[in-house]
Amino acid sequence: MKTFQTISGLRSALQPLRNEELSIGFVPTMGALHQGHLELMRRAKSENDILVVSIFVNPIQFNNPEDLEKYPRLPELDAHLLETVDCDFLFAPTVEEMYPEPDHSNYDFGVLGQVMEGAFRPGHFNGVAIVVRKLFEITEPNRAYFGEKDFQQLAIIQQLVKMLQLSVEIVPCPIVRESDGLAMSSRNMRLAKEERSVAPKIHQILKKAASLKNVLSPEEMRRYVWDKLSLEPAFSIDYVEVADDRMLQPVKHWNEVGGAVIFVALFLGQVRLIDNQRIF
Numbered sequence: 563m564k565t566f567q568t569i570s571g572l573r574s575a576l577q578p579l580r581n582e583e584l585s586i587g588f589v590p591t592m593g594a595l596h597q598g599h600l601e602l603m604r605r606a607k608s609e610n611d612i613l614v615v616s617i618f619v620n621p622i623q624f625n626n627p628e629d630l631e632k633y634p635r636l637p638e639l640d641a642h643l644l645e646t647v648d649c650d651f652l653f654a655p656t657v658e659e660m661y662p663e664p665d666h667s668n669y670d671f672g673v674l675g676q677v678m679e680g681a682f683r684p685g686h687f688n689g690v691a692i693v694v695r696k697l698f699e700i701t702e703p704n705r706a707y708f709g710e711k712d713f714q715q716l717a718i719i720q721q722l723v724k725m726l727q728l729s730v731e732i733v734p735c736p737i738v739r740e741s742d743g744l745a746m747s748s749r750n751m752r753l754a755k756e757e758r759s760v761a762p763k764i765h766q767i768l769k770k771a772a773s774l775k776n777v778l779s780p781e782e783m784r785r786y787v788w789d790k791l792s793l794e795p796a797f798s799i800d801y802v803e804v805a806d807d808r809m810l811q812p813v814k815h816w817n818e819v820g821g822a823v824i825f826v827a828l829f830l831g832q833v834r835l836i837d838n839q840r841i842f
């Protein structure tokens with residue numbers, strides 16, 4: 563694996579490969595890699611000639627300075643894990659390299675950007691869109707891989723690609739879970755032992771709720787999840803939504819949408835977790 567900190571270094575390494583018409587699979591990350599990331603990478607490696615991974619903790623997507631400061635950074639362990647998936651190129655730029663001056667781009671994702679994470683984390687998706695656009699410009703991948711745990715982020719990136727008419731194919735990948743059901747996330751390593759032991763309840767409650775589709779209306783299902791989560795004193799809920807799987811707007815009647823998903827965001831101690839479960 564070759565590691566680059568500069569845009570020019572990575573570009574000049576990738577150009578000859580592109581000239582040979584080798585395909586590039588790209589997995590953008592913020593590091594603190596886990597099996598969920600590695601699954602994206604294995605898939606990218608199997609579907610492309612070259613695997614490029616970026617590790618960059620993007621400051622402009624953090625609306626909470628403490629979250630940015632506490633975000634786990636484990637460069638040595640990450641480099642080792644990248645070798646295990648046979649990563650070809652790691653791009654690990656500094657903040658100065660990515661933002662020599664502030665990027666004032668302002669993207670409007672309409673209603674998609676106004677709900678859930680968009681409502682609770684002002685500016686977050688604009689920061690994600692700016693960095694992902696830059697990373698796509700730098701790596702020019704044929705395909706880029708994103709996990710469905712960040713379902714709304716994935717929808718935003720798909721919309722960004724349409725808006726900017728980018729030629730990259732976005733490949734959605736299923737959520738990877740721990741054996742007890744907790745969705746894998748770099749933030750999980752910040753959970754205290756007791757917090758970690760209650761965290762799987764999130765998935766258990768979502769799964770149970772989704773199985774009740776034939777007996778609950780969308781609003782009843784939303785309430786059901788909210789009420790069950792509220793029984794756990796360690797959870798402090800940001801939102802629970804039952805939304806359609808395209809524009810992520812609240813569902814009123816099941817027969818009005820082609821697919822629906824339950825979304826949840828909550829704090830467990832100081833750690834903010836999100837998860838989702840497809841209903842149909």
Ligand code: PAF
Pocket residue numbers: 590591592618620623690693694712715
């Ligand atoms: O999902 C993430 O890790 C980040 O939001 C991403 C896509 C790497 C952009 O910083």
